[in-house]
Amino acid sequence: MATKDYKLVIVQGIKGGVGTTTVTANLAVSLTKIGYKVLTFDGCTSNNLQLHLGMGVDRTEGLHKNLINQQPWIDTCFEDKNGTVFFPFGKVANSDLCKLNALEPDYLINILNQIDFESQSSIVLVDYPAYLSLSDTALSLACDIKINVSTCEVASYSRLLQSLDSYSEKDMFVLNRYNPESKLESDIRTLISSEFDQSRFLGVIFEDEFIHQALAQNTSIVDLNEYYKSSKDFYHLSMKLSSLLFGPSGE
């Protein structure tokens, strides 16, 4: 634990349904494509991350499923075609969800400690569910950057204002599903961006049909076509992230 040879980035939605998983998946793929070793954990019970990374709906294996069933977690490690390593959540029956609480609180950190990271430029991305509080966990202490995903909706803005005081230096913000055609969203975007320092804004992702199409094709937008506006936005995002993690010369 003394020498942590990976960078931990937690992605959490400011509320549910803002597209955290999409952002995580695309970030993971774009970071891989620009040359980092990326390890991704799906922390959401909905088990959707695997869909972005080329794993079919019919696959049920997953980290949490194995943890509940007391099976070795290493069996649930997968790699997509770009070399992004990921642990899907696994299909856990509703009746078993309560068993998750029985897991020891720092199970993720423990797993990470058991992994031998070869490269210094390894990034661990965790798709953390919005409904779980992150504060006080060992994860929050270990993480280097926390990306808060928000939308330009009124509900998101109010959540943002409520938790304004709790944000620390590590908190970064990404606006997802921005729809420029809506006057209200433009205004809220202006409001949100005036609330924070510009340097804490990683970027804005547009509401883009291509992202939905990418999911329909069981892949990420970055993989689908590098020339789309949204792919470029994700690349921008990952460039910014990498410069934050490794310093400006980290590239």
Added chain:
Amino acid sequence: MSYILRFTWLVISNYPYEQLVKKFSIVKSELKKTQCSLIYKPFIIVIWLLNWAFLGNKIEKHSLSIFFQNVCSKYPHIRFHRFSITDLVRIIIQSAYLVLFFSESERSKRIIIQSNNSKFHVYKTIESLVRKLIVEPLRSGILFFSKAGLSQEQNDKRIRFLKIKWLRVTLTILMLGLAFWAIVVPFEPINQLLFSLILWMIALWLRSTPGKLATFVMMLLSILVSSRYIWWRTTNSLNIDDGLGFILGLGLLAAEIYTWLVLVMGYMQTAWPLQRRIVQLPPDYDNWPSVDIYIPTYNEPLKVLIPTVFAAQNIDWPEDKLNVYVLDDGKRENIKNFCSQNNINYITRPDNSYAKAGNLNHALTKTHGEFVAIFDCDHVPVRSFLQMTMGGFIKNKNLALVQTPHHFFSPDPFERNLHVFNEEPNEGELFYGQIQDGNDLWNATFFCGSCAVLRRGPLEEVGGIATETVTEDAHTALKLHRLGYDSSYVNLKQAAGLATESISAHIGQRIRWARGMLQIFRVDNPLFGKGLSFMQRICYSNAMLHFFYGLPRLVFLTAPLTFLLLHTYIIYAPVETIFLYVVPAIFLANLTNSRHQGKYRNTFWAELYESVLAWYIFRPTLVALISPKKGKFNVTEKGGVVNKDYFDWGIGVPYLVLILLNFLGIAFGIWRISFGPESEISTIIMNMVWTVYNLMILGGVMAIITESKQVRVAHRIEYKLPFSICTQDGFVYDAVMNDYSETGIGLKVLSEQKIHFDLGDKVTVVLHRDEIVHSFDTTVKFVSNNTLGVKFDDESLGNLRMLIQVTFSRADAWEIHTMNRDKEIISSRLMSIFKIGIKGYSSLFFYLHSYIKEHLPQLYLVGLYLASYLPKTPRLSNS
């Protein structure tokens, strides 16, 4: 005998007549295919048979119809399907022309030249080889040595050396004495030739040597040679014996002295363009002063005013310290309503006395800001305007005026009619790029009426904007300078406006400027009166003197005619001597100006600009010089359209007369070369060369006054900006803007594959400027591959305001148009002037042609008939 008969019979009876008939029918059908007139047919057959007989196998493969096509292509203007006797004449003329000038070998040569055009560059390669091997190493060697000799210590020593006053004075006197001696000493022709050649070579070498010192030396050489010329002209070349020649010669000499004076004063004025840096504002907003923005308007339509007002409100400045005022002298209800709806202060006044100056002065009494920024109602400022200009005011309390350049996003009449918009520097570039920057060194920046900031205190001290003349701006600056206030020039395009829409409007505007400047010259002459430094006097005088160019220009355009038509010697000297004096003077002046101001104005183009105005400007300037009180303020019209191309006959008439006179002069010259005394031939040729040059300039004038179509109400502004577009289906694409206007955007969708758009598709354009993001609903109006033209659906004021915020208001909106221009090649520039001249004559011919067609149809038909006899260039046939 019977044997012969029998043999003949055998031959006749055994001959394959079917074949003959077949051949005959083929020829007949071929002949029918040609569709030519019955009378030509026998000729065609005869020629074909002759051809066949002489060339035999060579043309065997050509059938009659193809042969006929070839013939037709050589006689393109003859209609073979109908016979006429006149056509016979045409055929004869054309045949003679073809035989004499356009043989078959010529034709094949032409085809070869067309296909192998790129192979003829041997000369250029040799030239570049010589350049590379000899000239360049030499130059770099010299540069190396001159740099090596200049260490910091030596430099300091040199400066200390120059600080000794008596030494400086002695050196100056010595230099002036030597210069005077060099100007007045008479030379034998051969010495003058050597002298000129040496100076010429020095100048050519200096021209490609970087650094300001080289420019200075070139200026000095130019002054030296032209002073020598003027001295020689005054002392040696006046025709005292001939009364008429003496008077006309004096006129020419006066014009030449004027040109010399403007040249020398121009060198002084622009010797060292200051290129002032921007002064930073204090970080604390509380120390930023309050600014009133005045937008005076009189009769301009509301749509011209709106972008300016919105952009003025967008200027980045503390909100409580920025007030925008629309000063409406037209007392128009719609403007008042617009202002009240959009939170803008609207000021009007009971009378319209003193036009724009009075309007501004009235507003001065109604507002209270510490500073006043003035924008003409079509000048759209960018958001950084005040931040770029106000720093100097805070640093220097004595500063009263900061001026920025006037930039135009629509083509001015010159650019539009010569089709050089954004390709060549425009007319204003020289003034705002160099002259104002040069003035700034001498603390003599002129106020130009718009895009400027003035300090209220000094402005009130001089009694507000000056009202005595019709160029209130320059006069106000003069008054401020007289009181010892400072001025500065920030050479950053921080606003852009509409150029004058037609050449006649342009002339009107220039007449006003000229009149106003000469009024100042009379009423408040900068040469006299107190308060000005020597160089300020020079700068102002040169600005005023510049507007006298009308008469001298006309003198130059007609001077050779005095010899060709009137047979008087206005320069009383041998041609060779004239050449030895005048050619180096002209050459060095052009070389120096090409190096010094080539970035801002093409060599020779000043003559085009001045010639267009010469006739119209010389009368008002004379009137203003004699009685300065006359003349009223006229408002320059802007934002109009020109519905179709037309030739401005009203403006053209005096120039048509000049052209006619010059052609007459050429004709006289030719006649006199043929029949006149032999001793005069060289003089005639010199005058004819001059006349041809004048004719080319006049041709350029013709090209300029041919008004090109201008139907765009909203001008497209080129700007590269990445942004995104969303289709109606929710797909988002990256795009790059090509141009924008108030009504639409030209863009290119960035994608490696072709993306399908239909006309009429709805697209949302998302533009942003830092954190400000605006989206606009648009309709696709043009599609070509991934390049789209879209038009805004909603042209409401709110939308326009947003658009201006992310386009017109961008701090770099106008600064991206920096043209990277290579060193001028003077000979090719001369060629381009000739090309423009020829273009002018062809358009003159075209409009004369349509004029005659419309008004004198009989004359037109006669001309057409006569022209049909002229030989024509053959078409290139397939074979």
